[in-house]
Every structure is written in structure tokens, then in C-alpha cells.
Amino acid sequence: MVEKAGGSPHGEIEANDMQTIYYDLRDTKGQQKEIEDKISAAAKILREGGLVGIPTETVYGLGADGTNPDAVRRIFAVKGRPQDNPLILHVTGAQWLPRYCADIPPVAYTLARKFWPGPLTMVLKRQPTVPNETTAGLDTVGIRCPNHPVTLAIIREAGMAIAAPSANTSGRPSCTTAQDVMEDVGGRIDMVIDGGACVVGVESTVLDLTCEPPRLLRPGGLPVEDIERLIGHIDVDRAVNASLKENERPGAPGMKYRHYAPKAPVTVVIGAPSVSAKEIERRAGPSSGIICFDEYAHLFPRQTVHSLGPSSDKQMQAQRVFEALRSFDNSSVTEIFAQCPDNRGLGLAIGNRLKKAAGFHIINADKQRIILGVTGGTGAGKSSALNAIRDLGGTVIDCDAVYHEVLSGNEDFKNAINEKFPGVFTAGGELNRKKLGQEVFAKRDRLDQLNAIVFRFLVPELERQTAASEGICALDAINLFESGLDRLCDYTVAVTAPTELRVKRIMARDHISEQYARLRIGAQKQDEYYRGKCDSELNNASDSPEEFQKDAYLFFERLVEAIQEEKRHGC
Numbered sequence: 001m002v003e004k005a006g007g008s009p010h011g012e013i014e015a016n017d018m019q020t021i022y023y024d025l026r027d028t029k030g031q032q033k034e035i036e037d038k039i040s041a042a043a044k045i046l047r048e049g050g051l052v053g054i055p056t057e058t059v060y061g062l063g064a065d066g067t068n069p070d071a072v073r074r075i076f077a078v079k080g081r082p083q084d085n086p087l088i089l090h091v092t093g094a095q096w097l098p099r100y101c102a103d104i105p106p107v108a109y110t111l112a113r114k115f116w117p118g119p120l121t122m123v124l125k126r127q128p129t130v131p132n133e134t135t136a137g138l139d140t141v142g143i144r145c146p147n148h149p150v151t152l153a154i155i156r157e158a159g160m161a162i163a164a165p166s167a168n169t170s171g172r173p174s175c176t177t178a179q180d181v182m183e184d185v186g187g188r189i190d191m192v193i194d195g196g197a198c199v200v201g202v203e204s205t206v207l208d209l210t211c212e213p214p215r216l217l218r219p220g221g222l223p224v225e226d227i228e229r230l231i232g233h234i235d236v237d238r239a240v241n242a243s244l245k246e247n248e249r250p251g252a253p254g255m256k257y258r259h260y261a262p263k264a265p266v267t268v269v270i271g272a273p274s275v276s277a278k279e280i281e282r283r284a285g286p287s288s289g290i291i292c293f294d295e296y297a298h299l300f301p302r303q304t305v306h307s308l309g310p311s312s313d314k315q316m317q318a319q320r321v322f323e324a325l326r327s328f329d330n331s332s333v334t335e336i337f338a339q340c341p342d343n344r345g346l347g348l349a350i351g352n353r354l355k356k357a358a359g360f361h362i363i364n365a366d367k368q369r370i371i372l373g374v375t376g377g378t379g380a381g382k383s384s385a386l387n388a389i390r391d392l393g394g395t396v397i398d399c400d401a402v403y404h405e406v407l408s409g410n411e412d413f414k415n416a417i418n419e420k421f422p423g424v425f426t427a428g429g430e431l432n433r434k435k436l437g438q439e440v441f442a443k444r445d446r447l448d449q450l451n452a453i454v455f456r457f458l459v460p461e462l463e464r465q466t467a468a469s470e471g472i473c474a475l476d477a478i479n480l481f482e483s484g485l486d487r488l489c490d491y492t493v494a495v496t497a498p499t500e501l502r503v504k505r506i507m508a509r510d511h512i513s514e515q516y517a518r519l520r521i522g523a524q525k526q527d528e529y530y531r532g533k534c535d536s537e538l539n540n541a542s543d544s545p546e547e548f549q550k551d552a553y554l555f556f557e558r559l560v561e562a563i564q565e566e567k568r569h570g571c
Contacts, residue, residue: 020182021191025055025150038193039150043157045190046071051078053167053181054154055195056146058119058203058221059322060175061090061164062185063154066100072133072163078188081170087134088121088142088204089161092152100143100161102127107231108209114230117147119204119221134163144204150195166203173260173325173357176201180326201319202349207234216240219349221318236558238550240352262325264289266336266358270351271365271564273311273339279365280337289333291324291354293317296339304331308339314346321350325357343561364393370472370563371488372556373534375480376495377524379502379509379517381540381548385495386476388552392560394472397465399485403458407431413457420449437520447523455483463488472560478524481533490563494530497540 023038042052046063049071054063062079064071066089076083089100094112097104101124108122126141135141143161146152155162166174167181175181178194186192205220207227215235216224228234267283269276277296284290290300293311306324309316328336338354341347355362372389376382386396407413417436418425424436439446466473466488480486497505499521506517531537538555542548 018187018190020186020189022178022182022194023191024194026194026196039153039157042154042191042193043159046154046158046160046162049074050190051075052154053175053178053185053189053192054148054151054162054164055178055193055198056090056148056151056164057117057198058146058200059198060167060178060181061146061151061162062167062181062189063090063151063162063164065158066090066134066161066163067129067131069131069133072131075163075165076133078185079165079168079170081165084136085165086136086138086140086142087163087165088144088206089130089134090144090146090151090155090164091161092155093117093145096161097124097143098127100127100130100141101125105209107214110231111207111209111227112145115222115227116145117152118145119147119200119202120144120227121204121206121218121220123206123208123210123217125210140208140210142206148195150193154193171261173262173322174203174353176319176322180322197319199319201321202346202353205349208237211235219352221346221349223345224348225345235551236554238553240348240554260322260325260353260357261359262336262357263329264333264336265361266325266338266354267361267363268338268340268351268354268358269363269365270340276339276365279363280339283363284337285335287332287334289328289331289336291321291336291338293339304328304333308350311339311341314341314350317341317350318346321353325353342565343558362393364471366471366564368564368567369466369469370560370567371466371469371490372472372474372559373480373486373489373492374474374476374495375478375492375534376497376530377478377502377527378520379506380495380497380527381505381542381545381552382476382495384540384545384549385493385538385552385556386474388549389472389474389556391549391553392472392556394474394556394560395469396474396476397462397469399458399462399475399477399479402461402465403454404431406457406461410457413453416453416457417450420453421446451479451482455479459483459485486533491536491559492534493559494527494534494537495540496527496530496537501541 025038045052046065049068051074052063054061062075064075094109103125121142121144123140123142126135130141167185168175169184176198178192181192200221203220205222206218208215208217213233213235215237217237219240224234269279273293277292277299281299284303286302288303290303290305291308294307294309295311297305297307306327308320308324340351340354343351374382374385389396421436421439424432426432462485475485477485486492502521503517507514538552540548
């Protein structure tokens with residue numbers, strides 16, 4: 001049953017197994033005594049281990065006493081939420097931090113002074129008073145101060161931090177109105193407080209302050225650019241734009257599992273708005289649902305359309321994105337196509353929600369070719385960097401592999417090498433790479449002679465392959481500049497790493513001695529050369545190829561977006 005109190009505007013809502021009290025507190029300028037009584041009632045429910053749907057500026061939360069393990073377990077049960085997905089504690093200000101957090105860095109107070117109350121969650125070391133149920137067993141806890149007068153009053157009255165994930169059934173689009181909460185969990189929680197529609201519309205930004213530099217775990221209602229202007233550079237976790245693997249533990253809500261998904265499958269189309277709209281128009285059928293910017297709604301007269309607002313108004317897009325995703329559930333659409341804003345400002349959070357709703361099923365509508373030149377010495381980590389480009393949907397042209405392909409099919413090429421380096425081919429005509437390597441790595445002039453031959457035969461083939469490529473294409477070329485291949489590239493990137501790490505990687509990878517590994521490194525250009533030549537540097541000091549690949553993914557994602565933006569404006 002749903003009990004309506006305080007004049008609910010809602011119709012009857014199907015009940016589950018308990019009464020859900022509804023209080024309308026949208027008019028906080030009404031009868032003060034009545035308002036205080038309703039806030040006290042909500043606080044009493046929370047103190048007694050109950051659940052209350054509460055309004056915030058971001059989305060509606062499903063609130064419980066964050067220090068009560070039983071109450072927290074009720075949150076997980078009602079939402080159907082995975083147990084390894086941590087919750088965020090809601091407090092009234094920075095003065096609450098020492099109660100729930102340990103080893104608090106000064107930057108936390110700097111951020112709180114600037115952005116609290118507001119849509120910023122800080123991840124800090126937790127105090128023992130915060131139960132494992134709240135943190136999903138992590139030694140950290142997320143904490144924020146919401147910017148909504150009703151919920152702040154409830155927290156003060158209750159006298160404890162409120163754990164409050166979004167008040168939707170797990171996996172569904174988040175709730176931005178009290179009606180959404182009633183539809184999802186009405187009849188299963190004790191009370192819903194209607195504080196009006198959420199003014200931000202997407203969840204809080206989650207920033208991990210337990211590492212240096214701080215790491216963005218979830219983009220949200222506070223743009224990362226605003227934070228960087230205050231505290232400097234912030235790393236971006238790979239989970240912002242890709243799903244975590246099954247065995248990876250999320251450090252914040254919304255990092256691992258498919259979220260925000262309507263009933264119909266979603267496809268996100270990225271690219272310049274005019275281009276992505278045309279791509280959706282080409283793909284959409286009569287039963288497709290369309291989420292698009294106002295300017296392009298006219299392209300879909302046969303489809304069910306939900307507008308996000310003007311392409312230039314990301315604040316409105318944030319307010320509408322969950323409503324848009326929810327709007328198709330009571331329709332007959334069989335698939336949904338969604339336009340996606342760029343990653344600047346609130347666009348990063350909006351795009352993150354859309355991509356998660358789509359299970360990261362993404363189509364890049366920007367067909368213009370982007371050629372990246374990726375170079376660096378052996379053992380620096382180019383393979384992991386190039387795998388990151390592949391993860392972005394790009395293709396990689398391995399210049400060394402093309403070299404062997406051309407060599408195997410071109411007798412003139414073989415003859416030119418054999419003339420300068422007699423004896424490096426076997427009786428069967430196969431190149432003895434080890435013998436050739438020993439010859440050229442010991443003598444720089446001999447390496448230059450070999451390169452001159454290779455470039456003469458190789459460059460024309462690479463020119464042909466890059467000209468035929470579409471989308472993102474990376475040239476993996478240690479001799480990018482010596483060969484002149486850099487002239488084919490929109491942007492060049494140097495992959496670098498400390499020498500001792502390179503030695504260890506080469507020894508393990510190629511099963512060679514330390515002496516020979518150092519000989520190979522010494523025969524090549526050093527990092528300073530690549531730094532001076534390339535447009536940008538991607539340094540690899542990571543503990544594992546997997547970690548570096550995550551960092552490289554974020555690096556190239558931002559780089560490609562910047563290049564695309566330049567191309568759109570003719571820069």
C-alpha cells in the first residue's frame with residue numbers, strides 16, 4: 001500500500017508488501033510546523049532502521065542510516081543492488097568528515113569549502129565506525145554534502161550520515177522526481193519525500209583523494225574542469241568510459257555494472273551533432289526510439305522522440321537524460337538511438353550515463369580519418385598503448401609487420417638488403433633477424449644503411465594503407481621521423497619509460513641477457529629525442545601492461561576528441 005499524506009498529487013500506485021508514506025515538501029515556504037513535523041517523521045524512520053526516498057540536487061536517493069548494517073542491507077535488498085557496489089554517505093558539511101573519515105588530506109577541506117553543499121563526492125579512508133556493508137568491504141568511503149534544504153534538514157534531525165544510492169531499481173535509469181521513486185520502489189520502502197524535480201539531473205562527481213594525483217571515478221554534476229582549476233591535474237579512471245572486468249572491484253558507485261538502462265537496447269552515437277543525427281537517421285526504423293538534441297528532432301517524424309534540449313545547453317541535457325531513458329519503457333519501441341554530447345563540462349557525465357545505459361555499445365559517426373604516429377624505444381610500452389587505440393575502435397598499422405610482408409613478396413627488396421648485408425638470408429631465402437640485428441645494433445652506421453633501404457621500399461606501401469584507412473588509424477613506427485612517415489600523421493605521440501624498466505621488460509619479453517637488452521636500447525634513439533620530436537609524450541612507469549593500457553586509453557580518448565574538434569572547426 002502507498003499512504004498519501006500532505007496532499008499527494010499522484011494517483012494510486014501499485015503496492016508491494018508495505019505502506020509507503022508520501023510527503024509533499026515542494027513548498028518549503030508553507031506551514032513551518034507542518035514541514036518540521038514531516039522532517040522529524042522522516043528522521044525518526046531513519047533512526048529506526050527504515051528507508052526513505054530523499055530529494056537531492058542531483059537525483060533522488062534511497063536513504064538509510066549509513067552506520068546501521070541492517071538498514072544498509074535493506075537498501076541492497078530493495079534495489080537488487082550487487083553487494084560489491086559501495087554506497088555514498090551524505091552529511092551536512094565538512095565538520096562531519098572526522099566522524100567517518102581517517103587520514104583526511106588538506107585538499108579535502110579545500111574542495112569542501114568551494115563545492116559543498118553540491119554535487120561532489122570525495123573518496124577518503126574510512127573510520128572503523130563505517131560498516132563494511134556501506135563500503136562494500138573497501139577501506140575507503142565516499143562522502144558528500146547534498147545541496148537540498150529538505151535533505152540537509154533531515155540529516156541534521158536524524159543526527160547521522162545517510163547512505164543514499166539513487167532511488168531506482170538497480171540497473172534502471174536514476175530517479176529525478178518523486179513519482180519515479182514511487183514507480184520503482186513504492187510499496188517497498190517506508191517513506192518518500194517529494195522535494196521537487198532535481199535541478200542537476202545526474203549523480204555527483206566522485207573524486208578519489210586517497211591517491212596522487214586525485215582520480216576521477218565517476219563524472220557527475222560538477223565538471224572536472226572546475227575541480228582542476230582549483231587543485232590542478234586529475235587522472236581519469238578507465239571505468240569512466242569502459243566497463244570494469246568481472247574480477248575488478250569498483251571504488252565508487254556506477255563504475256562496474258550496467259546502469260541506467262531502459263527496457264529497450266540503447267545505441268549511443270558520438271560525433272559532431274549534425275553528423276551523429278544523420279547517422280541515426282540512416283539507421284533508425286519505424287519502431288526506433290530517438291534521444292536527440294532539439295535541432296534534429298525534425299529528422300525523425302516516424303519515430304518516438306525524446307529531446308534532450310539544445311545541443312549547446314548541457315545543463316538542460318543533464319536534467320533530461322534520465323527522463324529520456326525512462327520515457328520509452330511504456331512505449332512499443334524496440335531499440336533506442338541516442339545522440340551524445342562531447343566530453344567537455346557536464347558532457348562527460350551525460351555521455352557516461354548514456355554509454356552505461358547502452359552497455360558501451362557506441363557508434364562513432366565521425367568518419368574523417370585521424371592518423372596518429374606512435375613511436376618510442378623498445379620496451380617502452382608501445383604495444384599496450386596501441387592496444388588502447390584498438391579498444392577505442394581504431395586500427396593499428398604495425399610498420400614492422402608491413403616491412404616483413406613487403407620483404408617476403410619483393411625480390412628487389414631482398415636483393416638490396418643482401419647486397420649490403422651478405423649472409424643474413426638463409427639458404428631458403430628467409431631473413432635471419434637475429435643475425436641482422438647483431439650486425440646493425442652494434443654499429444650505428446650499419447643501422448642507418450639498413451633503414452635507408454627499408455624506407456625506400458616500405459614508405460610507399462604505408463602511404464597506400466593509411467590513405468585507405470577510416471576513423472582512427474595509428475602508425476606503429478620506431479623510425480617515424482627518420483622515414484618521413486610523420487608527414488602522414490595528424491598527431492605524433494612518444495611512448496617513453498625509465499631505462500631500467502625497459503631493460504627488465506625486454507629481458508622478460510624476448511628472453512635475452514641484460515647485456516644484449518642494454519645494447520639494443522643503446523643502439524636506438526633515447527627518450528629525449530622522441531620528446532623533442534613528438535607533439536606529446538605518454539610516459540609508462542606503470543607496474544603492469546594492463547594498468548598502462550588503462551592510462552593510455554584515457555590519454556588517446558581525450559587526444560582523439562581534441563583532434564576531431566579541431567577538424568570540425570577547420571583548425
